Amino acid sequence: MSSTYRGLTKIAWGYVFLHLNLNLGTLNVLPNWVGYLLFFSAITLLGDQLRDLTLLKPFCILLGARELADWLAVFATGQTLMGQFFLLDALLTCIGLYFHFQLLTDLALLAEAAGESGGGLRTCRNVDAVLRTLMCLPLPWEDWDTLGTLILMGVLVVWIIVMFCIIWQLFRLRKKFA
Numbered sequence: 001m002s003s004t005y006r007g008l009t010k011i012a013w014g015y016v017f018l019h020l021n022l023n024l025g026t027l028n029v030l031p032n033w034v035g036y037l038l039f040f041s042a043i044t045l046l047g048d049q050l051r052d053l054t055l056l057k058p059f060c061i062l063l064g065a066r067e068l069a070d071w072l073a074v075f076a077t078g079q080t081l082m083g084q085f086f087l088l089d090a091l092l093t094c095i096g097l098y099f100h101f102q103l104l105t106d107l108a109l110l111a112e113a114a115g116e117s118g119g120g121l122r123t124c125r126n127v128d129a130v131l132r133t134l135m136c137l138p139l140p141w142e143d144w145d146t147l148g149t150l151i152l153m154g155v156l157v158v159w160i161i162v163m164f165c166i167i168w169q170l171f172r173l174r175k176k177f178a
Helices: 003-019 032-046 051-077 086-113 119-136 146-177
Strands: none
Touching (some): 003 146, 032 051
């Protein structure tokens, strides 16, 4: 197996860990920090082909540390930790937006270099960035009436579809490097 195949596999599985939450009580048994650990090792594997990708390593470490701290806090106390530090949480949220946007941009470039279309990944990247930003806005989600709740549910359904599309495209792209 090529390092590109292994790297794309790790990124695809990283997104599975990031977006599939399987909880036992309040504890996520598919922790998000494992996703960032997979991203970090994938960046190392793909760094030779995508030099800009290695610039994401420090952000990956920060985001993984955030998720690990929250996961441990939920394990110990039942509550997240980062939500108590608004400015730090806001900064890390912005870093997360940038990280995923740039990661998917680089993977679209990799797809195009392999003769595949990167348009699907770019479209999903754009929709994901818009939806992540929308969910970060301080909108009164819980104060909305039934129509607002339906809109929020629609946004979440679209986001889930986009995440499945990203994961599917990454597993499909890795076959090109088998």
